[in-house]
Amino acid sequence: MLNIKKEFEIMKKQKKTIEMKVGGIKCDACDWKDTNVSINDYKNWLNKPCPKCGANLLTEADCRTTKFIFGFIKLMNKFLPAPKESDKIAEGIIKMNGTGAVDIEIKEIN
Numbered sequence: 001m002l003n004i005k006k007e008f009e010i011m012k013k014q015k016k017t018i019e020m021k022v023g024g025i026k027c028d029a030c031d032w033k034d035t036n037v038s039i040n041d042y043k044n045w046l047n048k049p050c051p052k053c054g055a056n057l058l059t060e061a062d063c064r065t066t067k068f069i070f071g072f073i074k075l076m077n078k079f080l081p082a083p084k085e086s087d088k089i090a091e092g093i094i095k096m097n098g099t100g101a102v103d104i105e106i107k108e109i110n
């Protein structure tokens with residue numbers, strides 16, 4: 001669980017309107033997951049089988065989509081105004097299922 005107020009202070013300092021946090025890896029087919037995997041290790045997980053059920057843990061389609069979203073957010077942060085204290089904060093969870101398609105669940109924090 002993120003400390004939203006602390007995250008917001010860091011984002012203001014960095015003048016970022018959108019921040020994306022990626023980490024951990026989970027299987028879409030069973031309940032296996034490893035929350036300690038860093039995004040820098042994702043290349044080692046590409047097309048690797050789940051240790052529990054053998055399903056593909058990270059497809060090239062999902063990897064491409066993740067890179068695209070990162071690039072998109074970087075671009076958005078260049079054009080959007082820096083966050084202000086009065087701004088509302090929203091948190092979004094991006095879910096992927098191996099096809100490269102995303103399902104975004106957004107909840108407003110304040």
Ligand SMILES: [Zn+2]
Pocket residue numbers: 027028029030031032050051052053054055
């Ligand atoms: Zn699995």
